[in-house]
Amino acid sequence: MTNEEKNIGHKFTNAALLETALTHSSYANEYRINNNERLEFLGDSVLSIIISEYLFRTVRNINEGDLTKYRATLVCEQSLYEVSKKISLGSLIRLGRGEERNGGRERASIVSDAFEAVLAAIYLDAGFDSAREWLLNIMEDSIKDVLAGKRYGDYKTMLQEAVQHGSVGKVTYSVIGESGQDHNKTFEVEVHIDGVPKGRGKGSNKKEAEQNAARYALENL
Numbered sequence: 001m002t003n004e005e006k007n008i009g010h011k012f013t014n015a016a017l018l019e020t021a022l023t024h025s026s027y028a029n030e031y032r033i034n035n036n037e038r039l040e041f042l043g044d045s046v047l048s049i050i051i052s053e054y055l056f057r058t059v060r061n062i063n064e065g066d067l068t069k070y071r072a073t074l075v076c077e078q079s080l081y082e083v084s085k086k087i088s089l090g091s092l093i094r095l096g097r098g099e100e101r102n103g104g105r106e107r108a109s110i111v112s113d114a115f116e117a118v119l120a121a122i123y124l125d126a127g128f129d130s131a132r133e134w135l136l137n138i139m140e141d142s143i144k145d146v147l148a149g150k151r152y153g154d155y156k157t158m159l160q161e162a163v164q165h166g167s168v169g170k171v172t173y174s175v176i177g178e179s180g181q182d183h184n185k186t187f188e189v190e191v192h193i194d195g196v197p198k199g200r201g202k203g204s205n206k207k208e209a210e211q212n213a214a215r216y217a218l219e220n221l
Helices: 003-008 015-021 025-031 037-058 064-075 077-087 097-101 108-126 128-138 140-147 155-165 206-220
Strands: 171-179 186-193 196-203
Touching: 003 015, 015 037, 015 108, 025 097, 037 064, 037 108, 037 128, 064 077, 064 140, 064 155, 077 108, 077 128, 077 140, 077 206, 108 128, 108 206, 128 140, 155 171, 155 206, 171 206, 186 206, 196 206
Parallel strands: none
Antiparallel strands: 171 186, 186 196
């Protein structure tokens, strides 16, 4: 078992799956190899169905809306980033030189995407049951915390709930700027409540920028 497999906690039959799962696009562009984005796409769905099924079977007597909130909190970027620290996933990702210099190993968007890619790799390597066992084991503490009412930094969800609680209007996000090269872009997003600008945020992708904009809006509500 390699050091990467020891950290992750799964022995791969197809080692190439893990190698691809740990390869960020910045590294892939430099060496002209496959990146982890396709695995991330699959992992996002595997993650959603495992968490959805677990909540459906485990949490009784709550409605669809509350189930959705629990799931959103568990699968959000910040939640996955915190879970990834258990296996030191950031240290395992293969990054391009520029992303390495820019602190990519500590960037929540990169690490959480790699987490989803690793989940997909385990699913393809050993099947759904193995992927479910691995995920629920590594997320056990997070699931307990969320069901106990504790939350991670899903600022978009928290902003939406704050707005609804205050009987205010609609929350929308718009991209107001992009900079950098294709493999190392920075996005700037502005959040509006009832059409009124309430905050701006930047990130390496739109999702991260939206979270940061929502956090700023929450701090100033």
